[in-house]
Amino acid sequence: MEDGRFSLRATSTIHADVVVCGGGVAGAMAAVAAARAGASVVLVERYGFLGGNATAGAVAQFNSWQTANGRRVVGGLADEVVARLGRYGGAGEHATFVMSTGHRMDRVEYAPEVLKLVLDDMVQEAGVRPLLHASVLDVAVAGRQIEAVHVLTKSGVIALRARVLIDASGDIDALKRAGADFLELDDGEALQPATMMFRFGPIDFARFDALSKAEIAALARRGYDEGRLARAALHSSRDPFSDDGWFNISRLGIDATDAMALGAAEIEGRRQAWAAARYLRECVPGCEGGQLRAFGTQVGVRETRRILGDHVLTSAELLLPEQFPDAIAAGAYPIDIHPAAGGELRYEGLGDDHAYQIPYRSLIPVGFDNALVVGRGVSATHSAHAAIRVMTISMAVGQAAGVAAAIAAKQRAGVRAVPIQALRERLLGDGAKLA
Ligand SMILES: Cc1cc2nc3c(=O)[nH]c(=O)nc-3n(C[C@H](O)[C@H](O)[C@H](O)COP(=O)(O)OP(=O)(O)OC[C@H]3O[C@@H](n4cnc5c(N)ncnc54)[C@H](O)[C@@H]3O)c2cc1C
Numbered sequence: 462m463e464d465g466r467f468s469l470r471a472t473s474t475i476h477a478d479v480v481v482c483g484g485g486v487a488g489a490m491a492a493v494a495a496a497r498a499g500a501s502v503v504l505v506e507r508y509g510f511l512g513g514n515a516t517a518g519a520v521a522q523f524n525s526w527q528t529a530n531g532r533r534v535v536g537g538l539a540d541e542v543v544a545r546l547g548r549y550g551g552a553g554e555h556a557t558f559v560m561s562t563g564h565r566m567d568r569v570e571y572a573p574e575v576l577k578l579v580l581d582d583m584v585q586e587a588g589v590r591p592l593l594h595a596s597v598l599d600v601a602v603a604g605r606q607i608e609a610v611h612v613l614t615k616s617g618v619i620a621l622r623a624r625v626l627i628d629a630s631g632d633i634d635a636l637k638r639a640g641a642d643f644l645e646l647d648d649g650e651a652l653q654p655a656t657m658m659f660r661f662g663p664i665d666f667a668r669f670d671a672l673s674k675a676e677i678a679a680l681a682r683r684g685y686d687e688g689r690l691a692r693a694a695l696h697s698s699r700d701p702f703s704d705d706g707w708f709n710i711s712r713l714g715i716d717a718t719d720a721m722a723l724g725a726a727e728i729e730g731r732r733q734a735w736a737a738a739r740y741l742r743e744c745v746p747g748c749e750g751g752q753l754r755a756f757g758t759q760v761g762v763r764e765t766r767r768i769l770g771d772h773v774l775t776s777a778e779l780l781l782p783e784q785f786p787d788a789i790a791a792g793a794y795p796i797d798i799h800p801a802a803g804g805e806l807r808y809e810g811l812g813d814d815h816a817y818q819i820p821y822r823s824l825i826p827v828g829f830d831n832a833l834v835v836g837r838g839v840s841a842t843h844s845a846h847a848a849i850r851v852m853t854i855s856m857a858v859g860q861a862a863g864v865a866a867a868i869a870a871k872q873r874a875g876v877r878a879v880p881i882q883a884l885r886e887r888l889l890g891d892g893a894k895l896a
Contacts, residue, residue: 469598471611471620477503477590478870479863480610480623482597485513486852487836487859488629489580490538494863495627496587498887500870502863503621504589505612507596508758511580513631513836515852516573518761519658521707522698523569523852525794526555530813531567534791537893539856542579543569551575553701559674564795564810570698573707595619597630600639605830610635624870626832627862632718633766633838641826642769650843651801653763655713657730660755661697661738661748662705669706669747680745681710689740691733693805705754709761710737714801717762730760763799763837763850770840771877772822779817779845780809787881788818788895789861789888792854798847807847818896819849821881824862830875835862861888 477500481492484506492504504511514520523543527533546552552571559565584591595612602608607626612619628635633643646652672680677695684690690710697706711733713726738753776796793816796809811817823840824833836855837846849858864887869876885895 467617469618472617474620474622475503477501477621477623479625479627479866480505480621481627481629482610482635483513483628483630483836484511484580484591485629485631485836485855486515487855488513488627489584490856490859491627491629491835491863491866492589493538493583493587494860495867496589498864498867500867502589503623504584504591505595505597505610505621506591506593509593510577511584511591512573512576514761516577517758519573519660519707519757520761520852521571521573521658521700523571524566525792525851526567526853528793528814528816529565529811532814532816534793534816534894534896535853535857537857537888537891538860539853540892541583542856545579545582546571546575549575549578551579551701553699560808562806562808562810564808566794570701572701592619597634597638600635602639605828607639607829607832624831624873625866625876627835627866628832628838629835629859631762631765631837633768633834636768636826636832636834637766639829641828644767644769644773644840644842646843651714652716652765653799653847654801655715655717655726655730655760655762656709657711657713657727657734657760658707658709658757659734659738659753660700660705660707661741661751661753662700662703664704664706664751665747666699666704669745672746684737684740684744690737695745708737712799712802713760716765717760718765723760726760731756764846766838767846768826768834768838768840770823770834771825771827772820772840774819774823774839774841774845774849776842776844776848779848782815782817785818785820787821789821789865789884790819790854790857791816791894791896792819792849792851793817794848794851794854796844796848798844816896819854819858821861821865821884824858825876830877831869833862833866833876835859857893860891860893864888
């Protein structure tokens with residue numbers, strides 16, 4: 462390194478009980494939970510801040526905390542995130558939200574910039590060592606063990622040696638490098654599209670919010686038919702600090718693990734967002750005085766790789782709902798599939814008191830003894846993933862994986878040897894909901 466030339470060999474090594482790759486909401490919660498459970502933790506993130514889709518992607522609303530009739534199914538660390546956002550003034554209250562499909566859910570709108578602070582606070586207070594501006598480069602494997610994760614940083618390549626790896630990179634890059642197996646799409650399925658979120662304002666919310674569902678639908682349809690909106694929707698959330706909204710109305714049908722396609726989507730996403738902002742200003746009541754104020758740092762990515770786990774969660778199991786003895790999280794978000802191009806959402810609502818469970822086995826990658834997957838890469842079919850991918854559930858699964866990894870690291874017996882009842886009791890004690 463000294464003479465300026467770059468080596469792909471690691472120049473330093475860090476040891477930890479648990480290494481978490483990816484600092485989205487799932488990874489951040491996993492790191493905090495593992496550290497609070499007594500593990501030494503390094504959290505790797507390619508950006509200079511945490512949050513992933515929740516901050517870089519500016520998604521700006523945590524959806525679906527409860528069943529349609531109001532029974533809470535997500536708590537624990539996710540609740541703490543909202544409470545901390547509230548202390549900064551960076552989140553609204555839990556509020557009922559009726560989707561364009563008529564489905565009732567509970568959501569919390571938040572300021573993505575404030576979420577960065579909250580996640581900083583939580584990882585620092587828990588004693589997690591964040592390694593920011595670090596990208597997964599390679600993974601050393603010996604048989605069924607992950608030996609080390611090599612990350613590329615400004616200081617060169619660092620080797621991270623841990624007893625347990627949690628892959629929270631969304632795209633599951635670390636386990637991809639390790640040679641893990643992934644689920645394929647079935648015939649007729651396509652990856653859900655990415656979206657470039659954008660901030661628009663000021664909005665006269667008295668007039669904008671007074672629009673009926675039918676009026677919103679008609680405006681969205683007109684914008685789409687005229688080729689000015691890439692998606693026939695005006696879906697948005699309100700910034701808690703201002704009269705601005707974050708709009709989720711672009712659509713980019715790509716595989717975001719394809720580098721060229723991802724770069725092209727950033728450019729196309731900004732183009733679509735600019736055109737949509739113009740449509741808002743010219744055609745939507747309450748938006749006449751607004752302008753596009755910011756893009757997401759990157760396109761938000763809904764779906765890429767899904768790991769092949771010990772259990773592949775299916776939509777039939779969610780709809781039943783199947784009761785799993787190793788349930789480590791619950792959810793009530795419906796199956797919500799955005800078409801990659803054109804068309805309407807495929808939306809399968811759930812019954813009034815319907816919640817489903819996520820089994821621990823869906824976090825365990827086939828072929829490895831010391832790795833777990835959290836967030837949008839969990840082992841689930843395309844349609845089951847379309848429900849469990851949301852941030853509330855991702856945080857709950859992250860919390861569970863963090864505790865499990867801390868137990869596995871302490872026992873030195875691999876992730877399949879984690880005593881499920883002890884894990885579940887610890888999670889319930891920490892305020893998590895498992896049904
Ligand atoms: C447009 C859009 C709208 C959505 N709407 C909602 C909604 O309204 N409500 C809701 O609850 N959910 C919503 N979701 C879903 C939700 O945002 C995501 O599924 C969830 O945030 C996934 O979290 P994650 O931590 O698993 O992954 P991600 O958020 O993708 O985080 C992965 C992290 O890993 C990092 N990373 C990736 N690769 C590497 C690497 N090689 N090395 C180092 N770091 C790496 C990334 O920078 C990122 O921080 C939406 C998603 C999108 C895209």
